[in-house]
Amino acid sequence: MADVPSPLGPEGFQAATNVSRETLDRLTVYAELLKKWQKAINLVGKSTLKDLWRRHMLDSFQLLSHVDRANGSWIDLGSGAGFPALVVAICSEFDVHALESDQRKCLFMSNVSRETSANLTLHRGRIEEITPFSADIISARALAPLDKLLDLAAPFAHDATEILFLKGQDVDEELTKASKCWIMDVEKRCSLTSEDGCILKITGLRRRSSSGEAENHE
Numbered sequence: 017m018a019d020v021p022s023p024l025g026p027e028g029f030q031a032a033t034n035v036s037r038e039t040l041d042r043l044t045v046y047a048e049l050l051k052k053w054q055k056a057i058n059l060v061g062k063s064t065l066k067d068l069w070r071r072h073m074l075d076s077f078q079l080l081s082h083v084d085r086a087n088g089s090w091i092d093l094g095s096g097a098g099f100p101a102l103v104v105a106i107c108s109e110f111d112v113h114a115l116e117s118d119q120r121k122c123l124f125m126s127n128v129s130r131e132t133s134a135n136l137t138l139h140r141g142r143i144e145e146i147t148p149f150s151a152d153i154i155s156a157r158a159l160a161p162l163d164k165l166l167d168l169a170a171p172f173a174h175d176a177t178e179i180l181f182l183k184g185q186d187v188d189e190e191l192t193k194a195s196k197c198w199i200m201d202v203e204k205r206c207s208l209t210s211e212d213g214c215i216l217k218i219t220g221l222r223r224r225s226s227s228g229e230a231e232n233h234e
Contacts, residue, residue, distance in 0.1 A: 021070070023066055023067040023069070023070065024067060024069040024070035024074060025069055026040055026043070026044055026047075026069060028069065029043070029069045029070075029073055029074055029077075032074060032208075033074070033077055033107075035077075035107060039106060039107055042106050042132040042133070042134070043073060043103070043106055043107070043132075045128075045131050045132050046098070046102060046103075046106065046128050046131075046132055047068055047069070047073070049124070049127065049128050049131065050065075050068070050072075050097060050124075050128075051065065051068075053124050053127075057120050057121070057124065059096070059097035059121065059124060060072060060096075060097050060099075070209050071209065072097075072099045072103075073099075073103060074208060074209055075099070075100075075157070075182065075207070075208075075209040075210075075213075076099045076100030076102075076103035076104065076157070077100075077103050077104075077107055078207070078208045078209070078215070079100050079104065079155055079180050079182075079215065080104065080107065080108055082180055082205060082215055082217055083153055083178055083180070084178060085152060085153075085178075086108070086109055087108070087109040087110055087111075088110060088111070088152035088153065089110070089111050089113065089149075089150065089151045089152050089153070090104055090110040090111065090112045090113065090151060090152065090153040090154075090155065091112075091113045091115060091151040091153070091154045091155070091172050092104070092112065092113070092114050092115065092154075092155045092156065092157075093115050093143055093154065093155070093156040093159055093165065093168055093169065094115065094116060094117075094143065094156060094157075094159040094160075095114035095115065095116045095121070095125065096116065096118070096121055096157075096158075097121060097124060097125070098114065098124070098125045098128060098136075099157055100155055100157055100182075101113075101114035101125070101136060101155075102114070102125060102128055102129065102132075102134055102136060104155075105129070105134035105135045105136040106132055106134045109135075110135070110153065111135060111137070112134075112135060112136050112137070113136075113137045113138075113139060113149075113151070114136055114137070114138050114139065115139045115141075115143050115146055116138070116139070116140060117140065117141055117142050117143075119140065122138055122140045125138055126138055143168045144168070148171035148172050149172065150172065150173075150174050150177075151172045151173065151174075151177060152174075152176070152177060152178065153177070153178050153179075153180065154169045154172055154173060154177060154178075154179045154180070155179075155180045155181070155182075156168075156169070156181050156182070157181075157182040158182065161190050161193070161194075162181065162183065162187075162190035162191060162193070162194040162216070163190070163193050163194040163196075163197060163198075165181055166179075166194055166197075166198050166200075166218075166221065169221070170221060170223065173221055175220075176219075177219070177221070178217065178218075178219055179216075179217070179218040179219070179221065180215060180216070180217055180218075181215070181216045181218070182207070182213065182214075182215055183213065183214055183215075183216055184210075184212055184213055184214075185212040185213075187204065187214055187216065191216075196224070197223065197224055198221060198222070198223060198224060199220075199221075199222045199223075199224055200218045200219070200220055200221045200222070201218065201219045201220040202216060202217070202218055203216070203217040203218075204216055204217075205217060
């Protein structure tokens with residue numbers, strides 16, 4: 017049986033990421049608000065709170081090392097309690113947009129954004145019902161199977177959009193299924209926080225036509 021790593025704390029997170037003290041302080045405010053609100057709202061899995069800084073903060077932060085730009089528009093699909101949307105907004109220069117249908121989670125993210133001065137814009141509603149707008153980066157974490165995620169992401173993507181999805185041990189099966197409907201360039205990268213997890217970096221997303229060829233962008 018593999019050894020379970022000791023929980024990561026704020027200082028360990030800072031050592032792993034080299035964020036500034038100011039940024040760490042803002043993330044600490046976020047972490048404390050999460051613990052407070054969790055008592056009334058199920059924001060994250062209860063068992064993950066014991067290792068919050070690894071399971072949520074570092075898991076989200078690692079996406080920043082997989083993008084080819086340092087700023088631009090970033091859409092996070094189904095942000096929930098703000099992972100990775102709020103972490104990216106606090107730790108980077110990206111203009112982050114969080115798409116979330118749950119009103120209580122939107123209230124939580126709004127509160128954290130206000131308390132941490134995060135560059136975050138909230139869009140409340142079902143992703144399918146939000147008027148699409150163009151994004152340079154699109155992310156999602158623990159939201160849906162890959163084929164569904166691509167359906168959700170495609171309306172917001174342009175030719176150079178980078179798509180980052182945090183996925184688990186079923187990723188190869190999901191890729192096989194998704195490739196029946198989508199043509200894409202895929203890189204599978206190791207996760208810093210889970211031996212079973214990975215980050216899918218997808219570019220050049222095109223929907224297959226009925227003939228199996230890529231459809232032209234409108």
